[in-house]
Amino acid sequence: MALLEQPPSPGTRTAALDRIRAALPDLAPAERRVAERILADPARAIALSISEFAQLCDVAQPTVSRFCRNLGFPGYPALRLGIANDFAAESHRAADTAPDAMGVLAQRLRTDATMPAAARALRMATWVEIWAAPEQAGAGGVLAAGLAELSVPAASGAVPAHWATRARGLPPGSVVMLLGYGSEDFLPAAALAATRESGAQLIYLAAQPSRRLLKEADVSVPLPEGPSAELVGLLVADALVDAVRAASHLAGPPGPVSPWRSWPHARTVFLPAGDEPIPAIHIDAPAAARRGALVIFYNGFSGNKEQALPPGVPQNRVSPNIVAALINAGYDVLVPDAPGHGDRKRAWQDIVALHQRSFTGSGPDLLATARAETTALVDGALELGVVSSAKRIAVVGQSWGGLQTLLKLASDERIACGAAIMPVCDVTVMPDFANLGDSERIAVSGPSPRLGPSLAPRPLLVIAGGKDSLTTPEHIQVFVDGIAPAYRKAKAQANLRHVVLEEVGHEFDARQVDAVLEWLDRHLPAAKASRARG
Incomplete structure (x- = not known):
């Protein structure tokens, strides 16, 4: 089933139904059947694919497409979106008539303890099927559109006879969401059996749940009762999309780049470096936002350059979250493989x-x-032609990439500034290397307070997590205290900043991105020409 091309905007109208009513007298018989079916049951039109809806109207698919164009819509998905927008607008007008009641319902949904579990399942799903009871068909279409905007592949269906067939084609890791309201058991036995056979997770939402469906569900979400099932359904769609957005850990400014979908503007490059070039990925920022600056970014330990490129890998999306935010903020990003990582080691x-x-x-x-x-590395980055000088280059990394950040910033005074997130400031804090405290190579070449004179006075942001059990805040504090005298000697104390995020472990947190972007904007401002283009 085709997805809606973009989510409806709550509170707005496209007058899709008004257009259909106005055009009704002038339509050909086949197109009139399409119009009458939509006017009789707009929610079903939102929920059905073009093939399903054409079959319901007893017309050919081209007739539906022609009908849409005659009304000024480029196609059936756009018409569905228009109707969904009208549903959203109606829900907000209804909320305006009883703001207290609607506010209570919305608040109950957003604070329900089961909502985060459902949102996490949707976020990680390879595909989401939304099967709606008749009164929830419109909400199902709105929900599918909102999930699609967050890069969750989703489709809504309201024809139970088709559900078993659809379930048989589900890929591993799929989720089937049953969107109901009353106690009606609307899931055919064949569809349930096919869902189980596919291995899909079953999520069930209802205000008055069916006992059988409640028993079968892997995750259930109780819905509040409201003035109408349709209105509650639309509030549910809004709440679920918000919960999935929160589970997506989106950070930084809004923009076209998401850590959950591929960004096509990337290319593999090889930077000259003696006998063995440095393999890297160069990722372009959106043209309208480009700042004329480059961030060299490093992953954590064992990560290769590809894992930083959105959407990354399911096991680790820390780097894609950071990289996506940097790109949306207008920075071109260069992700090299660190020595001994990725393509810089033999596969085995x-x-x-x-x-x-x-x-x-x-x-x-x-x-x-x-x-x-x-x-x-810096010379190769300049040869890419992205920036006019090394003063437009920063280095950022997380965990082992934070270690690389410290070493790189200390090794080339041309780099303008750096930000190390949860950095490994002493290799021996890592369990695999804990017994190597007498290693001469670690002592001589690894990060230590001796880097202070090579780092100062250039701006360095160091971010720690208050509950980080690997690169503990105490471990990072020792390093910061060790390099601080060099910054004081250079009268550049303000250029060394140490941030501890309470309640954060060795994991992604949106505040890391906020701090890094603020630091880069202060010390690597956009070039004048880039600001003018924006």
Whole structure:
């Protein structure tokens, strides 16, 4: 089933139904049947695909498409969106007539303890089928549109006879959402069996749930009772979309780049660096937002450059969240593979074993390589032609990438500024390397307070998590205290900032992005030409 092309905007109208009523006398017989069916049951028109709706009207699909164009809509998806907009507008007008009652209903939905579990399941789903009871067909279409805007692949269906067939084609990791209201058991046994056979998770929402469906559901969400099932359904759609948005950990300014879908403006590049070039991915910022600045970004330990490119991998979306925010903020991003990572090791090599051998002197000194290659990295970045000078380059990284940030910033004074998120400031804090405290390579080439004179006076932001059990706030504090004298000597104390985010572990938090973007905007402002283009 085709998705709505964009979500309806609550409180607005496209007058789709008014257009249909006005055109009714002049329509050909086949198109009149389409119009009459929509006017008789607009919610069903929202919920059905063009093929399903054409079958319901007993006309050919081209007739439905022609009908849409005659009304001024480019196609059936746009017409469905128009009707959905009218539904959303009606719900807001109804809310205006009884603001207290609607506010209570909306608040109950948004604070229900089961809502986050449903939202997480939707966020991680490979596909979402929304099967709605008749009175919830309109809400199902609105919900599918809102999820699609958040890059959750979703479709709404209101024809139970088709559900079993649709369930048989579901990919692994799918979710089937049953959107009801009363106690009607509207799920055919064949559709339930096919859903179970596909392995899809079943989520059930209703105000007066069916006992059978409640028993079958993997996740159930109780709905409040309201003036009408349709109105409650639209409030549910709004609340679920908001909950999925929260579960998406979106950060930074709004823009076209999402950590949950691919951004096509990226290319693999190889930066000259002696005998072995540095493989990297260069990601373009949206043209309208481009600032004329470049951020070199590094992943955590074991991460390759591809994992930072939205949408990343299911196990780790920390980097894609940060990178997507940087791109939307107008920064071009360059993601190199760190030494011993990604394409800079043989496919069969174990990354932990590779680093253990390096730190004990049995292989290449990966920390020394990280420092020595910085000049070539900056030169290669300049050759891309993205920025006019190295003063337009910053380096940002998280965890092991934070370690790379400290080494890179200290190794080339041309880099304008840096931000290290949850950085590994001492390699031996990592469990795999905890017994290597006597490693000469770690002592000489790794991050330590001795980097202070090489870092100062350039701006450096260091972010820690108050509940981080790996790069603990105490561990990071020791490093910051160690380099602080160099910043005081350079009379640049304001250029060293240490932020501790309470209640945050070794994980993504939107406040990390907020702090980094504020830091970059202060120390790497947009070029005048870029601001003019925006």
